Amino acid sequence: MSSSKRSKTAPRAGRVKLADVATASGVHYSTVSRVLRPGSKGRISDAVAEHVRAVARELGYQPNSVAASMRTNSTYSIGLIVHDMSDPVYPPILTGIEEVLSPQGFAVLVGNTGYDLAVEMDVVNRMASRLVDGIFLATTRLEDPIVERCQDLDIPLVSVLRQTQSRDTPAVINDCLGGMQALTRQVLAWGHRDIAVILAPQNLSTGRERWRGISDVLSENGMTLPEHRIVHVEHMSVDEGERAARTLLADGAPPEAIICVNDLVAIGAIRACRAAGLNVPRDIGISGYNDIPLVDMIDPPLTTVRMNLKEIGRTAAELMLAHMAPDAPPSRTVRIDAELVLRASLRNLNG
Template identity: 70%
Template sequence: MADGKTKRAEHRAARVKLSDVAAASGVHYSTVSRVLRPGAKGRISDDVAERVRSVAKELGYHPNSIAASLRTQSTRSIGLIVHDMNDPVYPPILSGIEDALSPQGFAVLVSNTGYDLNVELDIVNRMAARLVDGIFLATTRLQDPVVERCQELGIPLVSVLRQTEQETSPAVVNDCYGGMRVMTEHVLASGFRDIAVILAPQYLSTARERWHGIKDTLDQAGVALPDHRIVAVPRMSVKEGKRATETLLTAGESRPDVIICVNDLVAIGAIRACREVGLSIPSDVSITGYNDIPLLDMINPALTTVRMQLHEIGKAAGQVMLAQFEGQPVTPMTQRVGCALLVRGSLGQKSESQPT
């Protein structure tokens, strides 16, 4: 039995070539090329074109994408770089990107960085070596050498979800500031004043905007947020959310009435931490999230959160990328997609009779 390498070589040798289609169609090689290669020039009768396409389909001809890439310096492939593919926010973004790009013949290659800047830079270099036509960056920092590297290489770039501080690349993001303001206003309207917050790393625009949305709303309402009621997590995960909540529950003389979490995974970790010490959600502690990842309405109690339009963000990012390919100016540099508050069972009502 042939090994894998031999089988691949045999498969390449058995591929149907343009010359095979030409011979079977009874036309010149150049005619077949003009019929089957997108963008090729030249007038060909409908009858001949239909005969060539029919023969090509019958023989099982597929274009040699490697050869085409060498000719055009385009692979019809786009990179998508994410922190952690286990994070449920990314699949709907990818789906939106594909909805925009697949009809144009592009394929999306996804790479996972694990929050490691050096890994991100290496991925960009490897994608550039493979002649990707552009990169979607879902890991963008406020100050980001990865963005700078893409610009040095001349690779079209669209930041997704996050943006640099100076808005140095086109980006499609969520209105994180507005979304968290609406959430915090609802928490206050529910009667809560002893509030704790779990934040994300402040080198991300999403984290900074959500923090400012919380703080500005509390400041305007005259509600204090002591330092011991604020914990930052190094990454957005259930594990880190649980760890941060354990810190909040043991800091100070009393536990908070509500914990506003920077995202849903962190909020799920917060719920787990509370339950492990016998606290009930929301009668003992209320908890909120952000993102509206799938199945949040299936947990008990269902999580109060902010719904981001993740698929729409991905689709809009794809359209911005296509505009760059066509040489169109990208304005505004940053597009903001709206969001909506979803009130569910994890956020209760604070009454005057409740103990603090």
């Protein structure tokens, strides 16, 4: 009976439930529910409440939240969909989300897509089956079937890091436009003229905004980039960054600087430059975006743009809370400030 193994379907041996607490307290189990569930309707006298609480504590009662969910249709769990948790941009976001949502009693379900849209759709459907109260989507494309699916399923959605074209979904993003503008101005101010860029896919708001940040500043200064100074990566990884930089370098004289769409790509670019016999930053400048951990320790320390990821997570969580409420506010996009971080990977050609 008290075997430590339990069969697949048998209830956990001796798990104490509401009814047990009720009989032990000499009240009806609905009364116990009302005592233990703060904010239930019926009012209970202090004496009874205290007694029931004592008995519940005594018996070590742990509410069965699955049963509660069955009744309330709310699981107090939310999904977080990312491409790959190993990408260092995601963990701080998760931390920020948990910081806000854990105290409220929410649990976070993470789903890795592995960059596969079919997997991602599956993840959403499974989260829907589990009746998550909401989903944080960190993979958002400008036109996104996942977003549509969530709308069909009527699941509150908050987009993080990126946003949709239509902007009909609440989102918390980094100010990529401002960040990239500031960075590009610095690159120009330091005398770089022959500039190359490694860009993200343009079906992502980040990819597009960062590119616009660059091109805006360039055209302000009467410059445009020739075709052969622009390359794209499919995913933002070290390997793809390295490959992209190699193709940039294969084509005649190297540029004076490469502006990379993010840090991992920049690190790949540094590798490629080094492999091509170029010294960074003496022969070529490199910049990233994100300021992920350790990029201040690499050789050379990476010039980049810091996005306050934990703050993005926290804000997203607050937006989620607002949007799960019965009187949800209209969708809005919150931009979190970006901060330029100058390090040695980009030098001042004038000085």
